[in-house]
Amino acid sequence: xxxxxxxxxxxxxxxxxxxxxxxxxxxxxxxxxxDADLAYTTVMTVLGRLxxxxxxxxEKSGRAYGYTAAVSEADLSADRMRNVLATSSDAxxxxxxxxxGLDDEQQKQLRxxxxxxxx
Amino acid sequence: xxxxxxxxxxxxxxxxxxxxxxxxxxxxxxxxxALTLAIVLAxxxxxxxxxxxxxxxxxxxxxxxxxxxxxxxxxGGQHGATPIVGVVSLLALGFIGWRIASHVRRxxxxxxxxxxxxxxxVVDLDRPLAFAVPGSPxxxxxxxxxxxxxxxxxxxxxxxHENAHLRxxxxxxxxxAGACSAGLPFLSPFARKVxxxxxxxxxxxAANRVGSRDLVATTIARVALLPNAIAPLHTQALVSGDVVGxxxxxxxxxxxxxxxxxxxxxxxxxxxxxxxxxxxHHLVDFLSHSR
Numbered sequence: 001x002x003x004x005x006x007x008x009x010x011x012x013x014x015x016x017x018x019x020x021x022x023x024x025x026x027x028x029x030x031x032x033x034x035d036a037d038l039a040y041t042t043v044m045t046v047l048g049r050l051x052x053x054x055x056x057x058x059e060k061s062g063r064a065y066g067y068t069a070a071v072s073e074a075d076l077s078a079d080r081m082r083n084v085l086a087t088s089s090d091a092x093x094x095x096x097x098x099x100x101g102l103d104d105e106q107q108k109q110l111r112x113x114x115x116x117x118x119x
Numbered sequence: 120x121x122x123x124x125x126x127x128x129x130x131x132x133x134x135x136x137x138x139x140x141x142x143x144x145x146x147x148x149x150x151x152x153a154l155t156l157a158i159v160l161a162x163x164x165x166x167x168x169x170x171x172x173x174x175x176x177x178x179x180x181x182x183x184x185x186x187x188x189x190x191x192x193x194x195g196g197q198h199g200a201t202p203i204v205g206v207v208s209l210l211a212l213g214f215i216g217w218r219i220a221s222h223v224r225r226x227x228x229x230x231x232x233x234x235x236x237x238x239x240x241v242v243d244l245d246r247p248l249a250f251a252v253p254g255s256p257x258x259x260x261x262x263x264x265x266x267x268x269x270x271x272x273x274x275x276x277x278x279x280h281e282n283a284h285l286r287x288x289x290x291x292x293x294x295x296a297g298a299c300s301a302g303l304p305f306l307s308p309f310a311r312k313v314x315x316x317x318x319x320x321x322x323x324x325a326a327n328r329v330g331s332r333d334l335v336a337t338t339i340a341r342v343a344l345l346p347n348a349i350a351p352l353h354t355q356a357l358v359s360g361d362v363v364g365x366x367x368x369x370x371x372x373x374x375x376x377x378x379x380x381x382x383x384x385x386x387x388x389x390x391x392x393x394x395x396x397x398x399x400h401h402l403v404d405f406l407s408h409s410r
Binding site for chain 1: 241251255267275280290314339340
């Protein structure tokens with residue numbers, strides 16, 4: 001059971017559930033998969049937002065919608081943010097990126113490790 | 120005043136040095152806590168010492184002594200701190216404070232640029248990029264090129280990794296350690312280690328979620344080797360070899376906590392707490408006698 005999370009973090013967690021599933025999930029199933037104490041309507045709201053953003057597809061399954069993950073074709077993000085990322089390296093530097101780029105030496109090292117592993 | 124005034128600092132530095140080795144036998148979550156605690160403690164010890172030195176030194180100047188009413192019961196005029204020491208300590212205090220404040224300002228203004236992020240935002244950017252935006256509402260920013268390059272499982276890894284940052288408030292550890300090392304530059308390697316270990320923490324969380332450490336390892340390697348990956352920035356850049364280290368850690372068997380390891384971490388925490396106790400004791404003494 002996690003602590004209460006803000007809506008933005010919740011949206012990311014619910015999308016994680018969708019991305020991890022290989023079939024359509026109803027809001028009730030999503031709620032089950034989350035280890036958080038949430039209202040059903042909250043999950044519905046967030047799924048609706050993901051759908052509106054193009055990050056989830058939905059189709060009627062029985063009485064509820066079933067949701068699957070999608071990668072939206074539309075560019076959702078405001079131009080403002082794109083500009084921030086394109087121009088200001090300092091802004092992105094305050095965030096922990098998933099991975100930073102590697103220099104040549106590190107690339108070589110990583111490739112060697114990958115090769116050793118696949119053998 | 121005696122040599123005892125330096126005792127909390129020495130204890131704090133011992134705890135700091137010990138915390139360096141915690142990642143070898145404790146899981147990343149424990150290590151992040153231990154290191155951050157040790158870093159904060161070292162800063163508190165340094166600041167308290169400087170505060171005491173400047174007050175003691177300046178109390179030698181009669182005019183100032185009258186103003187701050189420095190108590191001679193505690194330091195008896197034999198503390199050996201000259202006015203020069205007092206002035207230097209005061210300047211050092213001011214400089215450290217200023218460095219910490221400007222670090223906090225810089226981080227704040229950097230974060231503010233992402234305050235519009237609500238939930239998951241896909242940005243049309245031709246570089247592989249993903250990061251978590253803490254705060255409320257907060258969320259995760261992912262670049263389109265990242266999503267296009269990865270399959271479903273790999274996307275799950277990235278999102279789970281970023282969700283771990285949000286869920287466990289990793290930015291707090293990273294920025295607290297960063298601010299401390301801005302004030303006291305000798306703490307920089309420790310702050311970088313904290314940043315690196317929050318990534319390790321998130322990697323292990325993701326591995327748990329997707330049920331495969333190997334998948335997380337290969338995803339990290341794949342993303343790092345994508346063309347156009349953003350080169351490490353000199354500000355707050357993670358430790359060099361960071362990605363390689365994470366890959367290797369995930370490809371080795373996970374750490375299991377054994378009684379001996381638990382005791383070792385417990386001991387370190389105890390040492391840190393003792394140091395804190397002395398710290399508080401000194402500070403209380405200091406505050407209650409200085410007026």
